[in-house]
Amino acid sequence: MNRLAEEGCDDALVGVGQPGRLALEFVREAPSAHDAIEGVIEDVRRAVPNTRLIEQLSRHD
Numbered sequence: 001m002n003r004l005a006e007e008g009c010d011d012a013l014v015g016v017g018q019p020g021r022l023a024l025e026f027v028r029e030a031p032s033a034h035d036a037i038e039g040v041i042e043d044v045r046r047a048v049p050n051t052r053l054i055e056q057l058s059r060h061d
Contacts, residue, residue, distance in 0.1 A: 001014060004047045007044075007047035008043040009043050024044065033058050
């Protein structure tokens with residue numbers, strides 16, 4: 001969790017519903033939903049380099 005915060009993910013709500021997976025929910029301000037999502041993905045990949053995105057949802061979809 002500290003690594004996430006250090007890489008700019010201090011706005012993440014973390015859940016662990018399935019073994020081996022983390023669920024992350026963000027409230028992020030950006031010029032667009034796309035920019036916010038791209039920023040989150042970049043931040044998470046810096047914090048957890050071997051991570052793999054399984055699913056991405058947006059309230060703006």
